[in-house]
Amino acid sequence: MATQTEARTDAALLAHLYRRAGFGATRDQIDRLARRDYAEAVEFLLNPTPETGIADDLVARYLGGETPQAYLAAWLFRMINSENQLQEKMALFWHHVFATGLTKNEHALASSTQIELFRRNGLSDMRTILLDLSRDPAMIFWLDNNENHLGEPNENYGRELLELFSLGVGNYTEIDIKHASRAFTGWTFEQPLPLYPYGFYDAEFRFNPDDHDNDEKTFLGHTGNLDGGDVIDIIVEQPACARFISRHLYNFFVADEVQVPSWNDVPPRDPELIAAMEDAFTGSGGEIKPVLRVMFNSDSFKNARFQKVKSPIELVAGMLKLAGNDQDFRPDLAVYVAVPMGGAAMTTVAMGQKLLDPPTVEGWHTGKEWIDGGMLVERVNFAVEEIGDGSDPGIARLIERLIESGALATPEALVDGALDALGPIAVDETTREGLLSFAADSASDDERTRVLRMLRLIASTPDFQFA
Amino acid sequence: MTSNGNGINGKDPVLVVVQLTGGNDFMNTLVPYSWGRYYDYREAVRIEEHQVLKFSDTLGFHPAAAPLKELFDAGDVAIVQGIGYENSNRSHFRAMDIMHTAEPLKISTEGWLAKVIRELDPEGENVLTGVSFGRGLPRAMAAPGVRVTSVGDLDSYGLMTSVEIQQQRAQELDIFQRVYTPAIGTGATMSYIRQTGIDVLAGIDKLQSIAGQYDSSVEYASNPIAQSLRDVARTHIAGLGTRVFYVRHAGYDHHAVELPLHERLLTELSGALRDFFADLRDHDASEEVVVYVFTEFGRRVPDNGSGTDHGSGGGAFILGDRVEGGLYAEYPSLDPSTFANGEDLEHTIDFRGVYATLLEQWLSVDSHEIVGGQYEQLRPFAAA
Numbered sequence: 066m067a068t069q070t071e072a073r074t075d076a077a078l079l080a081h082l083y084r085r086a087g088f089g090a091t092r093d094q095i096d097r098l099a100r101r102d103y104a105e106a107v108e109f110l111l112n113p114t115p116e117t118g119i120a121d122d123l124v125a126r127y128l129g130g131e132t133p134q135a136y137l138a139a140w141l142f143r144m145i146n147s148e149n150q151l152q153e154k155m156a157l158f159w160h161h162v163f164a165t166g167l168t169k170n171e172h173a174l175a176s177s178t179q180i181e182l183f184r185r186n187g188l189s190d191m192r193t194i195l196l197d198l199s200r201d202p203a204m205i206f207w208l209d210n211n212e213n214h215l216g217e218p219n220e221n222y223g224r225e226l227l228e229l230f231s232l233g234v235g236n237y238t239e240i241d242i243k244h245a246s247r248a249f250t251g252w253t254f255e256q257p258l259p260l261y262p263y264g265f266y267d268a269e270f271r272f273n274p275d276d277h278d279n280d281e282k283t284f285l286g287h288t289g290n291l292d293g294g295d296v297i298d299i300i301v302e303q304p305a306c307a308r309f310i311s312r313h314l315y316n317f318f319v320a321d322e323v324q325v326p327s328w329n330d331v332p333p334r335d336p337e338l339i340a341a342m343e344d345a346f347t348g349s350g351g352e353i354k355p356v357l358r359v360m361f362n363s364d365s366f367k368n369a370r371f372q373k374v375k376s377p378i379e380l381v382a383g384m385l386k387l388a389g390n391d392q393d394f395r396p397d398l399a400v401y402v403a404v405p406m407g408g409a410a411m412t413t414v415a416m417g418q419k420l421l422d423p424p425t426v427e428g429w430h431t432g433k434e435w436i437d438g439g440m441l442v443e444r445v446n447f448a449v450e451e452i453g454d455g456s457d458p459g460i461a462r463l464i465e466r467l468i469e470s471g472a473l474a475t476p477e478a479l480v481d482g483a484l485d486a487l488g489p490i491a492v493d494e495t496t497r498e499g500l501l502s503f504a505a506d507s508a509s510d511d512e513r514t515r516v517l518r519m520l521r522l523i524a525s526t527p528d529f530q531f532a
Numbered sequence: 533m534t535s536n537g538n539g540i541n542g543k544d545p546v547l548v549v550v551q552l553t554g555g556n557d558f559m560n561t562l563v564p565y566s567w568g569r570y571y572d573y574r575e576a577v578r579i580e581e582h583q584v585l586k587f588s589d590t591l592g593f594h595p596a597a598a599p600l601k602e603l604f605d606a607g608d609v610a611i612v613q614g615i616g617y618e619n620s621n622r623s624h625f626r627a628m629d630i631m632h633t634a635e636p637l638k639i640s641t642e643g644w645l646a647k648v649i650r651e652l653d654p655e656g657e658n659v660l661t662g663v664s665f666g667r668g669l670p671r672a673m674a675a676p677g678v679r680v681t682s683v684g685d686l687d688s689y690g691l692m693t694s695v696e697i698q699q700q701r702a703q704e705l706d707i708f709q710r711v712y713t714p715a716i717g718t719g720a721t722m723s724y725i726r727q728t729g730i731d732v733l734a735g736i737d738k739l740q741s742i743a744g745q746y747d748s749s750v751e752y753a754s755n756p757i758a759q760s761l762r763d764v765a766r767t768h769i770a771g772l773g774t775r776v777f778y779v780r781h782a783g784y785d786h787h788a789v790e791l792p793l794h795e796r797l798l799t800e801l802s803g804a805l806r807d808f809f810a811d812l813r814d815h816d817a818s819e820e821v822v823v824y825v826f827t828e829f830g831r832r833v834p835d836n837g838s839g840t841d842h843g844s845g846g847g848a849f850i851l852g853d854r855v856e857g858g859l860y861a862e863y864p865s866l867d868p869s870t871f872a873n874g875e876d877l878e879h880t881i882d883f884r885g886v887y888a889t890l891l892e893q894w895l896s897v898d899s900h901e902i903v904g905g906q907y908e909q910l911r912p913f914a915a916a
Contacts, residue, residue, distance in 0.1 A: 206788075208787075209787040209788045209836075209838075209839065211788075212787065212788050212836055212837060212838050212839070214837075217836065217837060219787065219836050219841065220841060221787050221841065224622075224623075228623060234623070234626075321721065326623075326626060326629070374721065374725075415684055415685075424553075424782065425553070425554070425624055425785070426624070427624065432721065433720075433721045433724050433725070436724075436725055436728060437664075437669035437682040437728065438669075438680075438681050438682045438683070438728050438731055438732045438735060439669075439682040439683050439684040439689075440682070440684070441725070441728050441729060441732055442684075442689065442690070442691055442732055442736075443684065445691055445692065445708075446690075446691065446692065446693055446694065449692050449694055449695065450694040453694070493715070493718055493722070494715070495711060495713065495715040495718065496711040498710075499707050499710040499711035500707070500711070502707070502710070503703075503704075503707045506703070507703075518700065518704065521695075521704070522704055522707055522708075525692065525704070525708055526711050527711065527712055527722060527725045527726050527729060528722075530725055531722075
């Protein structure tokens with residue numbers, strides 16, 4: 066390393082921040098990052114710049130293409146390699162909340178444009194985000210707002226906007242849904258050129274005034290000739306919106322909560338932090354960054370180590386980063402996230418997460434619901450396979466680091482060294498005892514094999530399923 | 533373990549549940565073609581009379597459901613018309629939860645089939661008593677302390693499969709067993725993951741033996757529901773003691789462009805069901821199997837010009853050799869004065885009564901606690 070400066074931030078805390086606000090970091094990256102103050106590290110993540118991201122033209126040159134496979138390879142590349150880790154994580158966050166499925170629209174360009182939208186405005190404010198979402202062709206088609214006509218309203222978008230995207234059940238009535246739906250009549254998109262023979266063309270938002278309902282509507286106590294923008298303004302002012310978004314962010318970044326439909330009945334796990342996040346939301350008129358700043362700098366966040374089950378994409382992107390063979394533009398990155406044409410389910414898909422294609426408009430259930438017997442098998446097998454024979458550069462580097470640091474001196478040093486190298490991460494007593502007995506029993510293996518087997522054993526533990 | 537009092541040539545009864553995810557359009561599955569109001573309400577999203585596969589003066593199947601009609605004509609399909617519950621919920625999330633927990637009034641976390649598995653195998657002796665095929669365990673099969681097996685794809689089921697040196701792999705699986713052994717005081721999610729790991733090890737031992745044993749002349753289609761039902765057939769034929777199977781078929785939320793999408797799904801579903809029973813019969817393993825096909829809600833009576841919105845009053849199917857084929861409960865009225873919410877089909881039988889029917893009359897399990905009370909049952913099974 067070029068300069069050796071003393072660490073200012075605990076490596077374990079930084080590794081925690083990067084697992085949550087990003088997709089992990091290698092042990093060498095953590096050493097470099099530890100020269101920053103923690104709050105400084107948070108600000109860096111909150112303020113992405115083009116210079117620290119991955120240039121679009123590079124991605125287009127090497128990983129361009131109009132298929133979902135191509136787009137997902139490019140997104141995974143950014144998750145692994147972009148320094149703007151939080152920007153990519155927020156794109157994933159909004160994809161969770163505004164779950165839009167490719168199965169229905171079968172238009173990969175529109176779906177990927179929606180993710181680009183989340184990457185671009187995911188750290189902005191709720192009004193901008195909901196307004197852009199309501200004008201996004203993939204969303205309009207997904208929830209049939211193009212079928213929401215004057216005199217023939219289609220309630221799908223109006224309902225989910227309130228139930229799943231902003232307020233949660235119990236904070237509006239069926240009447241509010243009907244009136245909100247009418248406010249979005251005429252919000253449609255320009256049909257793109259046909260796929261054959263032109264290829265994919267982007268669809269564009271279009272407001273059709275002739276199809277818009279200009280009669281009086283009453284929405285959450287406000288009456289007038291409301292249109293979609295007015296409805297969104299009213300939504301963002303609701304205390305229920307501040308709470309709903311704060312709980313979503315908490316569940317995604319801090320610790321697993323009960324599933325969304327229970328939020329009306331089950332109080333937050335950490336009411337104090339949620340209240341502080343709500344205040345930051347309300348005080349800034351619905352901005353996202355202040356909420357995240359309060360959250361990441363809170364003691365609750367810092368102490369919430371291993372309180373979240375890793376989502377499949379967090380596990381996969383984190384392991385690929387660890388293996389360290391994906392700095393190059395590899396089109397075959399798609400095999401980790403996408404279903405090939407006519408082929409069998411690939412890694413994250415088999416683990417229950419098909420990006421660009423959530424199971425329903427409710428998105429993915431999180432927490433322990435990420436894991437059942439079948440998915441545990443997929444997760445363990447994937448992690449063990451990525452550690453592989455130790456020849457990938459990232460793994461080879463970890464093995465070298467451990468041997469050099471004298472980790473083979475005692476069973477304890479081998480277990481502790483390997484846990485440090487993979488995060489640092491922690492395991493509980495039961496797991497530690499199992500690992501220690503393995504370290505003691507494997508003394509007849511050569512040095513490299515001992516370290517390699519310890520790494521893959523840790524990757525198969527129950528503790529490794531947590532972020 | 534409990535077994536059916538009547539006995540099916542000495543075999544234990546088996547229930548296969550098929551979930552149609554998204555809200556199947558029952559009116560376009562079982563079409564009331566002679567009722568003028570159907571065509572009044574369905575101006576665009578309709579099955580024309582000449583396309584309907586008629587079996588009575590009033591009703592017929594969607595043309596894509598021809599294989600299902602074959603089974604029906606052979607007397608193997610009980611059609612439950614107008615299934616639902618009071619104040620049907622139109623949210624997918626909530627409606628499916630209600631179907632999974634048999635609890636419409638409050639949020640419950642215990643699945644109805646998980647409770648059935650608990651009754652069938654109270655000591656949890658066999659992790660394969662309940663098996664779900666496909667990604668993710670449905671809430672219907674989940675309850676604290678009830679151990680079931682969830683298999684994505686039967687052919688690739690195993691742990692640490694990439695470790696080539698078998699002696700290393702065996703040693704590492706021993707450590708795996710040790711670190712996954714549930715410990716006290718490590719938190720609910722950690723305990724759950726550990727128990728899952730231990731169950732996986734037990735299930736793998738049994739399921740790994742299946743692939744080599746199965747031989748069939750039936751060629752299933754390559755779509756997910758056909759492959760899932762093929763996995764059910766292979767596991768059932770292998771005789772591993774599974775009493776409850778669960779599979780899912782997704783994509784029924786047709787708010788728009790319904791006609792071609794629905795046609796494809798009904799083609800896949802009905803073909804898969806026909807092949808499944810043919811396979812079981814080839815292996816003399818069909819008479820102890822009953823299939824229950826359900827969805828979370830029916831769809832709105834009037835179409836929206838391109839698809840149909842969330843509604844109520846859907847339909848379900850009970851299939852099997854021991855089923856007395858025919859129509860059960862009444863087809864919901866198309867008289868608008870009877871509509872629920874002014875625009876939905878009113879249900880004619882409570883879904884909990886259908887669950888009770890399957891539990892009491894097929895699996896011989898007391899239903900009272902599982903469905904939360906007494907509900908009107910059907911009589912869809914032939915006397916033993």
